[in-house]
Amino acid sequence: MSMNRGGRPTSAAGSSNIGHPTFTGNKALQIEEPLIFEVGNTGKTGVDLPEPDGEEDRLGGLERKEIGLPGLTEPEVMRHYVRLSQKNFAIDAGVYPLGSCTMKHNARLNEKMARLPGIGDIHPLQPESTVQGALELMSTLAAWLLEMTGMAGVALSPKAGAHGEFCGMAAIKTAQLAKGDARSVVLVPESAHGTNPATASLLGYSVRDVAAREDGTVSPEAVREALGPDVAGIMLTNPNTCGLFERDIIEIADAVHEAGAYFYCDGANFNAIVGKARPGDLGVDCMHINLHKTFSTPHGGGGPGSGPVVFSEALAPFAPVPYVVRDGDVFSLVETVEAAEGMKPFGRQTAFHGQMGMFVRALAYMMSHGSDGMRQASEDAVLNANYVRAGLRDIMTQPFGDQICMHEVLFDDTFLKDTGVTTLDFAKAMIDEGFHPMTMYFPLVVHGAMLIEPTESESKASLDQFIAALRDLTQAAKEGDTERLTGAPYYAPMARLDETRAARQPILRWSPDRPAEAAE
Numbered sequence: 340m341s342m343n344r345g346g347r348p349t350s351a352a353g354s355s356n357i358g359h360p361t362f363t364g365n366k367a368l369q370i371e372e373p374l375i376f377e378v379g380n381t382g383k384t385g386v387d388l389p390e391p392d393g394e395e396d397r398l399g400g401l402e403r404k405e406i407g408l409p410g411l412t413e414p415e416v417m418r419h420y421v422r423l424s425q426k427n428f429a430i431d432a433g434v435y436p437l438g439s440c441t442m443k444h445n446a447r448l449n450e451k452m453a454r455l456p457g458i459g460d461i462h463p464l465q466p467e468s469t470v471q472g473a474l475e476l477m478s479t480l481a482a483w484l485l486e487m488t489g490m491a492g493v494a495l496s497p498k499a500g501a502h503g504e505f506c507g508m509a510a511i512k513t514a515q516l517a518k519g520d521a522r523s524v525v526l527v528p529e530s531a532h533g534t535n536p537a538t539a540s541l542l543g544y545s546v547r548d549v550a551a552r553e554d555g556t557v558s559p560e561a562v563r564e565a566l567g568p569d570v571a572g573i574m575l576t577n578p579n580t581c582g583l584f585e586r587d588i589i590e591i592a593d594a595v596h597e598a599g600a601y602f603y604c605d606g607a608n609f610n611a612i613v614g615k616a617r618p619g620d621l622g623v624d625c626m627h628i629n630l631h632k633t634f635s636t637p638h639g640g641g642g643p644g645s646g647p648v649v650f651s652e653a654l655a656p657f658a659p660v661p662y663v664v665r666d667g668d669v670f671s672l673v674e675t676v677e678a679a680e681g682m683k684p685f686g687r688q689t690a691f692h693g694q695m696g697m698f699v700r701a702l703a704y705m706m707s708h709g710s711d712g713m714r715q716a717s718e719d720a721v722l723n724a725n726y727v728r729a730g731l732r733d734i735m736t737q738p739f740g741d742q743i744c745m746h747e748v749l750f751d752d753t754f755l756k757d758t759g760v761t762t763l764d765f766a767k768a769m770i771d772e773g774f775h776p777m778t779m780y781f782p783l784v785v786h787g788a789m790l791i792e793p794t795e796s797e798s799k800a801s802l803d804q805f806i807a808a809l810r811d812l813t814q815a816a817k818e819g820d821t822e823r824l825t826g827a828p829y830y831a832p833m834a835r836l837d838e839t840r841a842a843r844q845p846i847l848r849w850s851p852d853r854p855a856e857a858a859e
Contacts, residue, residue, distance in 0.1 A: 366832075368425075369425070369426075369832050370418075370422050370425075371832075372419070372422060375409050375411070375419055376407075376409050378409065378411065378415065378419075379408075379409020379410045379411045379415075380409070380410050381405070381410045382410060383410040383411055383412050383415075384410055384411075384412070385411065385412055385413035385416055386413075426832045428775045430442050430443070430444060430445065430638075430796070431444075431445075433773055433774060433775070433801075434774050434775070434793065434797060434801055434802075434805050435775045436727075436774070436775065436776075436777045436791045436792060436793050436805070437775065437776075437777065437778050437792060438582070438747045438749070438777055438778035438781070438789075438790025438791055438792045439532070439580060439607060439608065439747065439778055439781070439790060439792065440632065440638070440778070440792065441607075441608075441610045441629070441632035441633060441638075441720075441746070441792060441794055442638060442792070442794060443610070443632075443635055443720075443794040443795065443796045444635065444794075444796040445635050445636065445637055445638075445700075446635060446703075446704065446707070448703055448707060449635060449636065449699070449700035449701075449703040449704055450700070452699050452700065452703040453696045453699040453700050453703075455699075457472060457473075458472075458473065458476075458695070458699055459696070461473055461695065463690075463691040463692060463695075467670070467671050467672065471669070471670055473695065474663050474670035474671070474672065475670050476698060476699065476702060477495055477663050477692070477693075477698055478663045478665055478670055479702060480495070480698050480701060480702045480705075481493045481495060481647075481662075481663065483702065483705050484628060484647060484649055485649060487613060487614070487617065487713075488617055488618050488619055488623075488626065488628070488649045489617030489618065489619030489620045490618070490619045490623075490625075490626075490649035490650055490651055490655075491619075491650060491651055491652040491655040492649070492650040492652075492654070492655025492656075492658050493647055493648065493649045493650065493658070493662075494506055494647060494648045494650070494658045494659050494662065494688075495645075495647045495662070495663075495692065495693040495698065496647075496659060496661065496687075496688055496689045496691070496692055496693045497627065497645070497646040497647060497648055497688060497689070497693070498643070498644060498645060498646060498689060498693070498694060499629070499631075499644035499645065499646045500532075500534065500605075500606075500607055500627055500629050500644070500646045501534040501537075501538060501646075502627075502646050502688070502689075503606075503627025503628070503629075503646030503647065503648045504534055504535065504538040504574070504603075504605065504627055504646075505538050505541065505542070505688070506627070506646075506648045506658075506659060506688055507603050507625035507626065507627055507648045507650075507654075508525070508538055508539060508542050508544075508572070508574070508603060509542060509659070509685045509686075509688070510625060510648075510650060510654050510657040510658060510659075510685055511571055511572050511601045511603060511624070511625065511654065511657075512542055512543075512544075512571065512685070513657045513683065513685035514601065514653070514654055514657050515571050515601075517657070517683060520599065522568075522569050522570060522571035522600070523543075523544060523545055523569050523571070524544060524545050524546075524547050524567070524569045524570045524571065525539040525544040525545075525546055525547070525570070525571055525572055525573070525574060526546075526547050526548075526549050526562065526565050526566070526570060526572070526573040526574070527539065527546050527547070527548060527549065527573070527574050528548070528549045528550075528551060528557050528574075528575060528576075528579070529548050529549065529550055529551060529783075529784050530551055530555070530576075530579055530580045530581055530782045530783075530784045531574060531575075531576055531580065531605065532576060532580060532605055532607060535574040535576075535605060536574075538574075539574065544571060547565050547570070549561050549562060549565050549573075551581075551784065553739070554583070554739050554740070554742065555579070555581040555583050555738070555739035555749075556579065556581075556583055556584075556585050556586065556587070557575065557579070557585055557587070557591065558587065559587050559590040559591050559594055562591050562594050562595065563594050566594060566595065566598040566600065567598070568598075568599070570595075570598060570600045571600055571601065572595065572600045572601040572602060572603055572624075573591070573595050573600065573601075573602055573603065574603045574604075574605060575588070575591065575602070575603070575604055575605070576604070576605035576607065576608060577604055577605075577608070577618075577621075578608045578611045578612065578745035578746060579608075580608075580781070580782045580790075581738075581739065581749050581782060581784075581785070582724065582744040582745050582746065582747035582748055582749050582790070582792075583739070583742070583744060583745060584611075584612075584745050588621045588622065589621055589622055591622075592621060592622025592623065593622065595622075596622065601624040601625070601653070601654065602622055602623050602624045602625075603623075603624065603625050603626070604618050604621075604623040604625070604626040605626070605627070606618070606626040606627045606628045606629065606633075607627075607629055607632065608745070608746060608747075609626075609628055609629070609632075609633045610632060610633040610716070610717060610720055610746055610794070610795075611717055611720055611721055611745040611746035612717055612745075613633060613713045613714065613716065613717045614710060614711075614713045614714025614715075614717055615714060615717055615718070618649070619649075619651060623651065624650070624651040624653060624654050625648055625649065625650045625651065625654050626648065626649055627646045627647065627648045628646065628647050628648070628649065629644065629645070629646055630644070630645040630646070630647065630694075630697045630698070630700075630701040631643075631644040631645055631697060634700070634701035634704045634705060635700070635701075635704045636696075636697050636700040636701060636704075637700075643694050643696065643697060644694065644697070645693060645694040645697035645698065645701070647693070656681070656682045656683045656684075657682075657683050657684065657685055658682070658684060659684050659685055659686055659687055659688045660673055660674055660675060660676060660678075660679055660684045660686070660687050661673055661674045661687070661691075661692050662679075672692065675687075715795075716795045717746075717795075718795075719795035720746045720792075720793075720794050720795040721744075721745055721746055722795075723793040723794065723795060723797055723802060724744050724745065724746050724747050724748045724791070724792065724793060725743060725744060725748070726793075726799075726802055726806075727748050727791055727793055727802060727805070727806060728741070728744055728748040730802075730803075730806035730810075731748075731750070731806060731809060731810065731813075734754065734810055734813050734814070735750045735754045735789075735809070735813060736750060736751055736752075736753040736754045737749060737750055737751070738750075738751040738753075738785045738786075738788075746792055746794070747790055747791060747792035748790075748791050749782075749785060749788060749789070749790050749791075750788075750789040750790075750791070751785050751786055751787050751788055751789070752765075752786060752787025752788075752789070753787075754813060754817075755787070755816055758816040758817060758819075758821060759821050759825065760816040760821055760824045760825060761787070762779050762780060762787040762788070762789060763779065764821075764824040764825045764827065765789070765812060765816070765824060766779050766789075767824070767827040767828050767835060768812050768823060768824040768827040768828070769808070769809070769812070770827065770828040770830075770831050771827050771828045771829055771830050771831070772808045772812070774805060774808065777789050777790055777791040777792075778790040778791075778792075793805070812824065
């Protein structure tokens, strides 16, 4: 047996050979096990409970059945979840270049602050007199967000980016209705995040696409052509989803305002411009901010997230309740629309006040960095993305030409033409190299898109290794060593899945009597 250029074991014929199968199915420290439902049984438990003295029927005569939870001993439960954790990839394990998601390092200082007594154990229904510190923290966070964005008002309650989109667009709709000017259309660039048109549709708007120029940005002329008396606003991302700064944003904002519409900015990519440009100075009327991206809080796995929305003077009166007010040294919450003096809130979007743990982590990040530190983080994020671009531009292809990008760099699959290797193959091979794949096939306006966002967290050494690995994979594809990519991953805990079959024949609920072929 020999080793190929990338260190992958090969047989004399060159085919993949990663060793003989083991009796247990385990691969050294990678332990294989069935589903937890398949190893558990009702005869085992991690705790011993006494038998109840009497049994009272509280089900009103309903039939009693097993609820189907697996029974396991405490060691089995611990081993199960530890093994699962070993199969996960995380920013704490290596480079996580997921484009448009800003997977940066989460400082443990933030976590320590979020677990302080009096913060980590408070409840949203406590009397305000007992949570004055928490309310002051929320007020301070709001002030920082307003300062960084140049805006006049903020709603902290939205729980994530799409939730924030809904908040901002609901404020726009309410503002239009307050003027007696109900409108029905929202402009959305073709390269926008998919949640943008979905949010507009959810609020009853129809969506009008705005095409991009050949360089990947939106032109003021295209916006003017799409504007009309029926347009309520535009939803534009800046920096945009192609990793480029919309250089004509002020002219676009002026055109939108002249038409009596509002400018919503998707703030998913705020990490590129913090301390460098304020959205309020660019003509933006409202923008959501992903605290779990830009300000370094735990990200992924479905949350928790936080998507505060900042508003211009024109839209600030329509921000939803609740919000924090200050009277001297006393902080309180305005909880109802009726209590919002001088405001015209569109209502209450969520039951409580937002993600308190995210507020603490984000403010800890802001205060530990300071204004200069946050500005440097943005500069380093842009620098790192352009370093990746410069390291790969001679061997991979960029859909809009080799131009300076912002916090992320976009490649397409042109460099893989006639190799038999797809974007998906390339991404799967990255797993074998120890990297989480970049964002694939997005934005949709680019065929075979590969969107890479290294963030400011990565060192030059880690980026050099990342660039070298991608160059090596590209060279393998071009030299005909396609099996290395088309069969990948070889070294992951699980082999490549049949994604088409998984989509067409999903198994959404485990059952002990499911067909054997479905369990393969």
